[in-house]
Amino acid sequence: MSGTYKHEILKKLQHANGEAISGQQLADDFELSRTAIWKYIKQLEEEGYVFETIRKKGYILKSQPNLIDALKIKAALETETFGEQIIFKETLPSTQPEAHQLAQQGAPAGTIVICEEQTSGRGRMQREWKSQKGKGIWMSVILRPNVPPYEAPQFTLVAAVAIAKAIEEVADIRPEIKWPNDLLIDGLKITGILTELQADPDRVNALIMGIGINVNHETDDFPEDIRDIATSLKLQTGKEIDRAKLIARILLHLENYSNMYVESGFQPIKKEWENYSCTIGQQIKVSTINEVFYGKAVAITNDGVLKVQLPDGETRSVYSADIEISK
Numbered sequence: 001m002s003g004t005y006k007h008e009i010l011k012k013l014q015h016a017n018g019e020a021i022s023g024q025q026l027a028d029d030f031e032l033s034r035t036a037i038w039k040y041i042k043q044l045e046e047e048g049y050v051f052e053t054i055r056k057k058g059y060i061l062k063s064q065p066n067l068i069d070a071l072k073i074k075a076a077l078e079t080e081t082f083g084e085q086i087i088f089k090e091t092l093p094s095t096q097p098e099a100h101q102l103a104q105q106g107a108p109a110g111t112i113v114i115c116e117e118q119t120s121g122r123g124r125m126q127r128e129w130k131s132q133k134g135k136g137i138w139m140s141v142i143l144r145p146n147v148p149p150y151e152a153p154q155f156t157l158v159a160a161v162a163i164a165k166a167i168e169e170v171a172d173i174r175p176e177i178k179w180p181n182d183l184l185i186d187g188l189k190i191t192g193i194l195t196e197l198q199a200d201p202d203r204v205n206a207l208i209m210g211i212g213i214n215v216n217h218e219t220d221d222f223p224e225d226i227r228d229i230a231t232s233l234k235l236q237t238g239k240e241i242d243r244a245k246l247i248a249r250i251l252l253h254l255e256n257y258s259n260m261y262v263e264s265g266f267q268p269i270k271k272e273w274e275n276y277s278c279t280i281g282q283q284i285k286v287s288t289i290n291e292v293f294y295g296k297a298v299a300i301t302n303d304g305v306l307k308v309q310l311p312d313g314e315t316r317s318v319y320s321a322d323i324e325i326s327k
Contacts, residue, residue: 007071007075009037010075014064020059021060023038041059047065048065049064068088068116068137073086073114073244074086079255081255082109082141082255085107085111086112087111090115090116090117091116091133092117093120094118095113095140098113099141099142100196100208103142110142112142114247115138115139116134132221136215136217137250138212140208141208141211142206142207143208143209145207145258145261147203148202149197149202155207156304157179157266157273158258158261161253162256163211163254167213173237175190176277178325180304180320181193181194189229190233193210194212195209214230214233215232215233216233217231217235266302267302277300279297279325282326284296284308284325286321287323288320288321293308294326305318305319
């Protein structure tokens with residue numbers, strides 16, 4: 001329970017927007033002694049939070065460490081259930097296997113596994129994903145939508161909208177969505193999404209949504225071979241981004257859009273996806289397991305399928321592929 005008090009005290013001070021809150025008010029709000037409040041404040045200071053104490057007025061939160069531990073994320077949450085269970089590890093090979101195991105053990109929807117560093121992060125097609133310590137967001141979210149397995153891939157599109165909206169709100173910069181699972185800024189990759197499935201033949205048991213975001217990277221944090229195709233929010237905005245706040249907004253929108261999808265399908269989300277899209281209307285190269293072809297991306301369907309018009313006028317439906325936008 002002490003952890004709950006600590007994050008609720010922190011949340012109240014965060015929401016005070018620089019106004020002082022007295023120790024007595026905090027004590028009354030949480031039915032604790034003023035000594036207990038003082039001890040929680042000291043614990044927070046040991047974790048890197050800085051408070052100003054004004055005599056006869058109280059505590060003002062002056063600065064926060066740019067951490068992504070459970071305490072700071074929970075203090076920023078505005079969700080109904082997403083983020084109630086947070087598994088935080090300093091270092092993991094990848095958050096995906098850990099989330100898979102938790103899902104098989106019955107972890108509820110909205111459980112997240114998050115770390116400061118992945119040593120073996122991966123994206124689609126088992127590609128390596130560089131996950132520098134303390135720079136980005138490396139997390140997996142467990143979803144349990146009541147949908148048939150064939151609808152699972154559409155949740156990648158749902159997540160892309162949720163993440164794009166959160167980035168726009170927190171970093172004040174508008175990313176673009178490249179079908180099916182990347183977010184770009186100025187044509188450079190900033191986010192990858194990996195959706196994996198646990199299912200019976202007729203129903204989804206769990207979706208494991210892996211999300212990797214380059215947040216506070218400097219140019220030197222990227223390997224030389226990807227510096228011309230990757231970027232970070234800090235590089236694009238010129239300012240450090242609060243990762244815990246961004247995570248909280250992602251969880252809020254992911255919860256809302258996932259519920260919307262289960263209730264009404266992809267149709268009400270499709271327009272927002274199209275507004276963020278940098279794919280529709282572009283000449284693209286499409287690489288599937290079996291072939292490579294070129295054409296113009298003309299639309300996505302209500303099922304999230306990409307429609308590509310070939311040079312001869314034929315329209316192809318693309319369900320899964322890597323695409324490159326022609327320059």
